Amino acid sequence: MTEKKFNQKLFTRNFTFLILGQVSSLIGNFSLKFALSMYILEQTGSASVFAGLLAAAMLPTILLSPFGGILADRANRRNIMVALDFLSGLSVLIAGFAVPSEHDIFAIGTLLLILSVLGAFESPTVQACIPQMLSGDNLIKGNAIVSQVASIASLITPFLGSIFYTVLGIRPVFYTTSICFFVTAFLECFILLDHKKSQSKIKLSSVIKEEFSVSMHFLCRQQPGILKLLLLAALVSLFVTGTAVIGFPYLVRTILGLSSNHYGIAESAMGIASVSGSLLVVLLAKKIHSRHLCIVLISFGICLVPCGIAFILPLSTFPRYLILLIMFCTCQLGCSMFSTYAVSLIQSKTPEHLMGKVMSYVFTLSMCAQPAGQVIYGALFDHFSDNVYFVLIPSGLLICLIGLLSRHFLD
Secondary structure (H helix, E strand, O other), X not given: OOOOOOOOOOOOHHHHHHHHHHHHHHHHHHHHHHHHHHHHHHHHOOHHHHHHHHHXXXXXXXHHHHHHHHHHHHOOHHHHXXXXXXXXXXXXXXXXXXXXXXXXXXXXXXXXXXXXXXXXXXXXXXXXXXXXXXXOHHHHHHHHHHHXXXXXXXXXXXXXXXXXXXXXXXXXXXXXXXXXXXXXXXXXXXXXXXXXXXXOOOOHHHHHHHHHHHHHHXXXXXXXXXXXXXXXXXXXXXXXXXXXHHHHHHHHHHHOOOOHHHHHHHHHHHHHHHHHHHHHHHHOOOOOOXXXXXXXXXXXXXXXXXXXXXXXXXXXXXXXXXXXXXXXXXXXXXXHHHHHHHHHHHHHOOOXXXXXXXXXXXXXXXXXXXXXXXXXXXXXXXXXXXXXXXXXXXXXXXXXXXXXXXXXXXX
């Protein structure tokens, strides 16, 4: 039996095991992500190759997330999470034996594709579990805690990962990550959630058609505000992914020529900013409204302008590094506030029987623009490697314009 939703206790049995599993999973995920970023950039020295691999790896998640949402609403969510985390650990372990080798970039690309397929089914399942465990004010607090766990993991792993990767190399990171996934699967075995098996035998094609019809009617007719928020997030993610995910490591490692330790410190600082952002959502939960999200977007755009100016002024490497660090940390704080509040808002307006599907659309729509952003910005940073301000400043101004135009869009 699942715990009753009127229970005001935040750290219930289910939620505690979910958080512990997320801690282990995220530590492994972030460690692997950091190590692979450093490894690919060191092997190729190209932002385009780096961006291309990340973009290709995201396509399965974009295409399959809606089906992951259908599965999350029709199957036992606990069993789905256990199976997917076990398969993730097994995939990383096998990849560890293939890297480094003469075909290591191919092996890394294959691993990223496999993890993307598994993530397409796991992400909406995890998000659908939270409102099944919590309700009311605890739902916002629970999402904030999940966000904080992710932020703390991103705070710890880059700094430790930079030392671990520099001293021991890439292969031990694979083995450690696989252990983290296996631990997560073990912890998730203790989660107890209600699940009612469907008694009717319906063709798979009919199930998919019916589920998509019901969920799209809900988004387009009953809650168009949610759809507006998703479309805005998808548009902004093109710029956020391009500048933060591709641009920031490329600027630090390739343009400025700094070590992986410098990048690790920067990632840890951004983790602190992300934790601060989710804490602010908890503190200001009753004062934040959807229309305030445009301020976050404008702030993000403003922060990119000084980053570009830093490469125009005759500054040395370290001052430029500090400017990038401060501005991108500010961006991370805003992005954390945006995502935490937006997810809680969507969950609070979505009925439980549609939760998996709607949350899958959250991931699908928000990620649709990311591969395009990664490829576009990878090419832009390669082309303007001697004048990166031609990329940063126009991007910042364009995001500010989107933020200004979204004021009435979010009312």
